[in-house]
Amino acid sequence: MIDFEKRSxxxxxxxxxxxxxxxxxxxxxxxxSSGLELMLKAMAYSLENGGKRIRxxxxxxxxxxxxxxxxxxLPLAVGVExxxxxxxxxxxxxxxxDDDMRRGKPSSHKVFGExxxxxxxxxxxxxxxxxxxxxxxxxxxxxxxxxxxxxxxAGCSGxxxxxxxxxxxxxxxxxxxxxxxxxxxxxxxxxxxxAVLGCIAAGADEEKIKAAEKYCENxxxxxxxxxxxxxxxxxxETLGKPIGSDSQNEKSTYVSLLGLEESARYASELTxxxxxxxxxxxxxxxxxxxxxDRLFDRKN
Numbered sequence: 456m457i458d459f460e461k462r463s464x465x466x467x468x469x470x471x472x473x474x475x476x477x478x479x480x481x482x483x484x485x486x487x488s489s490g491l492e493l494m495l496k497a498m499a500y501s502l503e504n505g506g507k508r509i510r511x512x513x514x515x516x517x518x519x520x521x522x523x524x525x526x527x528x529l530p531l532a533v534g535v536e537x538x539x540x541x542x543x544x545x546x547x548x549x550x551x552x553d554d555d556m557r558r559g560k561p562s563s564h565k566v567f568g569e570x571x572x573x574x575x576x577x578x579x580x581x582x583x584x585x586x587x588x589x590x591x592x593x594x595x596x597x598x599x600x601x602x603x604x605x606x607x608x609a610g611c612s613g614x615x616x617x618x619x620x621x622x623x624x625x626x627x628x629x630x631x632x633x634x635x636x637x638x639x640x641x642x643x644x645x646x647x648x649x650a651v652l653g654c655i656a657a658g659a660d661e662e663k664i665k666a667a668e669k670y671c672e673n674x675x676x677x678x679x680x681x682x683x684x685x686x687x688x689x690x691x692e693t694l695g696k697p698i699g700s701d702s703q704n705e706k707s708t709y710v711s712l713l714g715l716e717e718s719a720r721y722a723s724e725l726t727x728x729x730x731x732x733x734x735x736x737x738x739x740x741x742x743x744x745x746x747x748d749r750l751f752d753r754k755n
Contacts, residue, residue, distance in 0.1 A: 459745045463512065469526075470511045473533050474502050477586060497567045497575035498582075502540045504558050509678075509750070510649040511536045516746075517650040517667050520739040523657025530590035531601050531652040537583035538609050539645060541576040542618070548572060551622070580609075593656060601655050608648035617641025621706075629707035635676065643675035666735045673729035674747050680722040681751060683708040684715060689754065726751040 476482055478499045483491060511532030518528035547554040547562035548569060555565050564572035587602050607613055617640030624637060650667040659667075687710050709718040729747045733740035 457741045457745070459742060459749075462742055463746075466512045466515055467508050469515070469529065470508045470532060470536065471503070473529055474536060475499070477533055477537075477582070478502055493567075493571065494575060494578055497563060497571050498578055500566060501544050501557070501563050501575065502537065502579065504560055506536075506540075506558060508536065509746075510539050510646060512746075513646065513649040513671065514653040514656075516742055517653030517659075518657045519653075520736045520743070521654050521657035521659035521663050523653070523659075524592075525653070525656075527590070527592040528653050528656035530586050531593075531605075531656055532649075534583040534587040534605060535645065535649045535652060537579040537586065538605070538614075541579035541583070542609075542614060542645075544572050544576040544579070546618075551618075583609075587652075590656075597655055597658070601652050604648050604651055604655070608644040613640055613644035613648075617644065625706050627707075631709075631712050634707055634709065634712065638676060638679040639672070642679045643672060646675040646678070647671040663735060666732050669732040670729045670743065670747075673725045673732065674750055677722040677725035677729070677747075678750055680709045680718050680725070681753060683710045684718055684722070685753075685755070686710075687715065722751055 478495050480492065480495060483495065514528050514532035514535055515525040518525040543557060544563045546552050547557055548564055555562055557563075562572070563575055566572075567575065584602055584605070587605060588598050590598050590601075593601070609615070617637050620633070620637040621641050624633065629637075647668050650671045651664060654664045654667050686708070709721065713721065726747050730744045733743055736743075
């Protein structure tokens with residue numbers, strides 16, 4: 456029986472230490488840039504601001520269950536978290552969701568100004584690919600494949616497409632299928648590629664990669680549904696960010712389309728589907744099964 460708390464705490468400690476190192480002045484030694492100090496401070500402010508570290512955790516754990524050394528996948532995990540963080544910085548901007556708080560702290564643009572927040576996000580995006588493509592213990596083929604998969608997931612056919620679709624859904628009655636299609640890109644693509652990168656680092660076969668993708672497709676959608684539920688049922692102190700923004704922006708959500716009870720039932724069904732997809736990993740999948748349950752039961 457795995458000790459979920461112990462392993463997840465170890466992963467978070469490893470990830471937190473790594474992300475801090477990648478945006479430290481020491482890691483940029485010898486690079487001349489008059490704006491370096493301020494930009495690193497802005498990047499670190501958001502990158503080091505806690506969070507569940509679910510995406511990089513998926514990278515490390517899927518590398519492990521596929522038989523790899525998860526420390527070799529750490530640069531890929533950090534790259535994923537950099538892209539996730541950049542997307543949050545940009546999401547909070549006045550031209551996007553216009554949120555002043557993120558994880559219980561003022562959003563990047565409230566601290567550093569809109570222009571520097573925009574540039575901090577851009578910097579994290581580009582540094583993510585530098586980090587992935589510089590992974591010291593992976594083959595050139597693995598790094599190239601990882602970089603390509605990450606680009607596709609984060610780009611105009613993935614997360615960015617989802618963000619555009621999300622903005623287009625504001626102020627109109629989007630259908631359930633449209634909301635699902637949006638979330639599969641905006642949230643789901645990056646969650647899915649997080650696991651795929653771990654599989655790539657471990658040299659996993661296609662069958663295991665497909666299982667990882669199926670797991671993440673289900674927990675990704677369930678994650679967004681729970682987010683919609685919490686936006687209605689939770690409070691700002693618990694979530695660490697404003698609540699009710701979906702309603703204010705007149706966005707169709709799972710709650711507005713299905714109601715609270717049916718939304719919870721659907722998220723539960725997706726969670727069960729995710730767990731079933733892990734059968735190929737046998738007992739090694741215990742941590743991921745527990746993770747799926749905890750994401751469904753989360754309060755923030």
